[in-house]
Amino acid sequence: MKSILINLKRLYLSIWTIILFLFCVVMEVYYFVRRSGGNVGAFINDTSLNFNIFLQVFVSVISVYVIHSIKEAEYGLLSRQKLLVVKYLSVVIYSLSSMIVPLILVVFSGVINSISPLVVANLFAGYLIHTIVQVVFTAALGVAIACLIKFKAAYIVSMAAAQVFSPFVQNYVTDKKGLQTNQNVYNLLNIVYDETFRIRFSGYGAPFNSETILSWIITVLAGMVIFALVLLLKRCYRLKGKIITSAVAVCAAISIAPLTVMYFNNCPVKASYNVESKLDPRVESGEIPPELGDPPTKIIPSEIDFLNVYDDETSPLVRSYKMELHTGNTVKNKCVIAVDPNGNDSVKFWFDRCFEIEELLVNGAAAKYDRNGCELVIRDITNNEEATISVKYSGRMNYVDMPNNKIDFCDLTGGYFSSFFAWYPKVLSSKNVELEKDFEITVDACNSFVTNLDGFSLHNKGYNTIAGKQKNAFLYIGYISSIELDGKTVILPTEFKNNKHSIAALNEMLTSTEEMESYLTRDGRFAYFDAYDYVVDWDGLSDEEKFELLAEWNSKQMADVEQVMNADTVIISPTTYNNVLGTPYLDGNVIFVVERLITTRCF
Numbered sequence: 180m181k182s183i184l185i186n187l188k189r190l191y192l193s194i195w196t197i198i199l200f201l202f203c204v205v206m207e208v209y210y211f212v213r214r215s216g217g218n219v220g221a222f223i224n225d226t227s228l229n230f231n232i233f234l235q236v237f238v239s240v241i242s243v244y245v246i247h248s249i250k251e252a253e254y255g256l257l258s259r260q261k262l263l264v265v266k267y268l269s270v271v272i273y274s275l276s277s278m279i280v281p282l283i284l285v286v287f288s289g290v291i292n293s294i295s296p297l298v299v300a301n302l303f304a305g306y307l308i309h310t311i312v313q314v315v316f317t318a319a320l321g322v323a324i325a326c327l328i329k330f331k332a333a334y335i336v337s338m339a340a341a342q343v344f345s346p347f348v349q350n351y352v353t354d355k356k357g358l359q360t361n362q363n364v365y366n367l368l369n370i371v372y373d374e375t376f377r378i379r380f381s382g383y384g385a386p387f388n389s390e391t392i393l394s395w396i397i398t399v400l401a402g403m404v405i406f407a408l409v410l411l412l413k414r415c416y417r418l419k420g421k422i423i424t425s426a427v428a429v430c431a432a433i434s435i436a437p438l439t440v441m442y443f444n445n446c447p448v449k450a451s452y453n454v455e456s457k458l459d460p461r462v463e464s465g466e467i468p469p470e471l472g473d474p475p476t477k478i479i480p481s482e483i484d485f486l487n488v489y490d491d492e493t494s495p496l497v498r499s500y501k502m503e504l505h506t507g508n509t510v511k512n513k514c515v516i517a518v519d520p521n522g523n524d525s526v527k528f529w530f531d532r533c534f535e536i537e538e539l540l541v542n543g544a545a546a547k548y549d550r551n552g553c554e555l556v557i558r559d560i561t562n563n564e565e566a567t568i569s570v571k572y573s574g575r576m577n578y579v580d581m582p583n584n585k586i587d588f589c590d591l592t593g594g595y596f597s598s599f600f601a602w603y604p605k606v607l608s609s610k611n612v613e614l615e616k617d618f619e620i621t622v623d624a625c626n627s628f629v630t631n632l633d634g635f636s637l638h639n640k641g642y643n644t645i646a647g648k649q650k651n652a653f654l655y656i657g658y659i660s661s662i663e664l665d666g667k668t669v670i671l672p673t674e675f676k677n678n679k680h681s682i683a684a685l686n687e688m689l690t691s692t693e694e695m696e697s698y699l700t701r702d703g704r705f706a707y708f709d710a711y712d713y714v715v716d717w718d719g720l721s722d723e724e725k726f727e728l729l730a731e732w733n734s735k736q737m738a739d740v741e742q743v744m745n746a747d748t749v750i751i752s753p754t755t756y757n758n759v760l761g762t763p764y765l766d767g768n769v770i771f772v773v774e775r776l777i778t779t780r781c782f
Contacts, residue, residue, distance in 0.1 A: 182262075186245070186269035195241055202233060203280040211284050219288050219674060223302055230281060231310065231371035232345060235317050238274045239337040242321025245270050247333070259413050260424075263322070267406060270318045278310055293677030298384065298658045301592060305385025312395045313370040317341055319402035323409050344368050367442060368398055382658030382672035384592035384626075388508050390445040390577070397438050403431040445575060494608030495519060495526045498565070499617035502603065506625045506656060508590050510534075511573040514603050518566045526568070528604035530555040534574035542567050555604060570604060593626055593657035603652070612650065619646040620654075628656040629670050635748050637661040637670065655750065664749075665690050671751035689749065695740050 190196065210225045245266045282303060289299035324337040342348060346369065407428035411421065498517040505511040512534075518526055532553045539548055539557070546559040546568075560566050576588035576596075588595045596602050605612075618632050621644045629635045632647030637660065660676040662669050664686045675681045688694050 182265045183269055183272070186265060187273055190241075190245070190269065190273045195244070199237060199274075199277050200280065203230065203277050206230065206233075207281050207284050211288065219285060219292070219294055219299055219302055222288055223285065223306060226281060227306060227309075228346065228371065231313060234274065234277065234310065235313060235341050235345065235371050236338055238270065238314055238317040239321040239324075239341040240334055241274065242267075242270050242318050243325040243333045243337050246322055246325035247329070260410050263326075263410060263413065267318060267322050270321070271314055274314045274318065275311060278307060282307065292674075295658060295673040295676070298382065298672075298674055301384045301387075301658075305387065308395060309370075312398050316344075316368070316370055316398045316402035316405075319405040319409075323405050326409050326412070344370050346371060367394055367439070368401060370398055382593060382626075382674060384658050386590065387592060388445075388577075388590035389575075390442060393438055393442040393445065397435055397442060400431040400435050400438070404428050404435070407431070445577075489608055491608040492610055493521055493523070494611055495521050495523050495560075495606055496611050496614060497606050497616050500603060500619070500652070502618075502620045502622075504620055504622040506589050506594050506623060506654075508575065509573055510576055510589050510594075510602070512603065513569065513571045516568040516570070516604060518560075518568055518606075520560050520564070520566060524558070524560050526557045526560055526566070526606065528555040528557070529553055529601045529607045530570075530604040531574075531576070531601040533576055534572040534602075536570060536572045538569070538571040540569040543569075553601060568604075576600070576602065589625070589656070591625055594628075594654065595656070596652070596654035598631070598651035598653040605651075615648045615650055617646070617648055618652050619644070620652065622654070624654075624656055626656050627659050627673075628654055629659070629661075629750070630654045635668065635670060635750070667746060668748045669751065670748070675751070685751075689743070692740055692744065695743055 206229060207226055210222060213225070246263075285303055285306065286299060288294070289296070320340055321337045324340060325333050327333075328336055407424050410424045411428070496519045498519055500517075501515040503513040520526070530553060536548075536550070536555075539546055541557065541559050542561075544559075546557055548558065549556045557568060576594075578588075588597070588600065620630075620632065621642065622628070623642050624638065624640050626640050628638050628640075628643075630638075630645055630647075631649055631651075631653045632645045638645070655670070658673040659670055660673045662671065662676060662682070664682070667689060669685070669689075671685075675685075
């Protein structure tokens with residue numbers, strides 16, 4: 180311990196401290212002021228990537244400096260191996276001390292904006308753990324390079340090696356055609372990748388899910404292996420030390436293998452693909468300026484329910500759903516479906532491929548079924564009797580969108596159960612999708628939530644039972660709150676609830692026709708629509724036809740001023756685009772708004 184303190188004292192009195200802390204203070208304060216003390220989620224999003232890229236490079240350089248500059252003679256009889264451990268721990272402790280700057284600002288931002296302590300603590304923990312993992316791994320990498328290369332070239336080599344795990348390398352590789360689905364290979368040890376969008380609908384909670392946690396564990400174990408191998412390569416190592424170090428290295432290396440398998444089993448599925456690039460038709464026609472148009476590359480969602488609806492008057496009809504739903508990192512559900520076969524001896528459901536069926540019963544007996552992607556066909560149906568189908572299943576609702584962002588639609592802090600998404604089995608005939616069904620859902624919610632089954636009342640986390648009659652069921656879970664503004668119920672991230680400036684600006688926006696018209700003209704961020712107006716047979720269409728169809732559908736979904744002003748409920752969702760599942764189809768007088776209404780107009 181005395182040796183570590185001596186080392187730390189040397190570092191804190193050196194020029195390195197000025198470089199480290201001056202950069203952290205200037206950068207963090209710059210973003211804080213830029214946000215005018217704004218929301219913590221946006222502040223974290225702005226600072227985390229830049230801070231961690233800098234810290235990654237800094238740690239690799241400081242590791243080389245400590246190994247090369249501090250002589251063994253200064254520590255007397257301390258063995259070379261113990262000296263190396265002291266140097267490594269000194270680098271880790273010294274580098275982590277820089278975290279005090281952003282963490283203080285995170286807490287300060289939360290306090291002055293009256294943001295929920297739970298949200299601040301969640302972000303605080305995520306930011307802290309992410310940086311600890313980064314420092315442990317990068318310091319081990321820098322120490323290894325410093326021990327192998329005794330010259331100044333070690334600085335350049337360590338910086339280059341650290342960049343292998345940076346978002347720049349990932350973006351370069353994954354942007355290459357055909358390699359996008361391999362993104363998770365690079366994210367496994369991509370320790371400075373900005374993960375703030377992993378849950379887009381959880382009210383800015385940090386992304387705590389099995390894939391993220393596994394990548395943290397694997398990264399730390401990889402650092403342990405690197406450092407243990409360096410110790411083994413040092414000369415004059417006693418037998419006892421060799422045995423202990425070898426055991427650590429072997430155990431860590433063995434642990435990485437099964438954890439990596441688990442990691443890739445939890446990786447997102449790619450849910451969208453690019454088609455021929457084409458400019459926004461509104462730009463070509465001169466209707467809107469180029470800067471307001473969509474990016475030229477169009478994204479075709481491939482798993483959205485409404486694109487797979489078929490026209491069949493004689494299809495089976497679902498009368499009711501009764502569910503026992505458990506939300507969290509892994510979604511579990513027992514769904515009992517009352518079906519009128521309508522003369523059929525089988526039922527074809529649309530049921531997302533992310534779920535694995537654990538048990539399937541028809542009228543209490545095991546039944547035969549076929550599964551092909553998202554299509555589930557149940558055979559053992561008596562065509563003249565109402566059938567009771569019970570499906571028990573589990574899975575992770577996670578995908579990769581167009582910009583290669585990994586998206587979980589449910590984890591430990593939030594979830595987005597879209598009415599488009601087949602998170603329960605659906606019959607997608609045109610007659611059935613328009614039929615209102617009786618829903619009764621007992622949900623073990625991982626956070627506060629609203630649902631269209633009871634008029635979007637806010638429910639607390641834990642067990643709740645909700646019943647209602649709707650065409651489709653929708654749940655939005657996260658750090659969310661409910662307030663009343665000028666007769667409207669507004670569901671919004673808890674982060675904004677007590678921010679007087681944000682609420683005042685939001686109220687002005689929702690009550691002023693001029694403000695709303697200006698906002699819709701500029702951003703077009705309100706959605707209010709019936710997607711089934713554009714239901715067609717998706718199969719057999721060319722990419723160009725798909726493009727035209729979705730362009731027409733997208734132009735239809737935006738609300739006009741009158742619809743917004745007459746809305747009973749407004750939902751503010753922390754998302755900035757909807758490339759994978761789109762805006763949910765909500766029955767009733769409800770407007771669904773993304774968070775840009777608050778973040779761009781209120782700060």
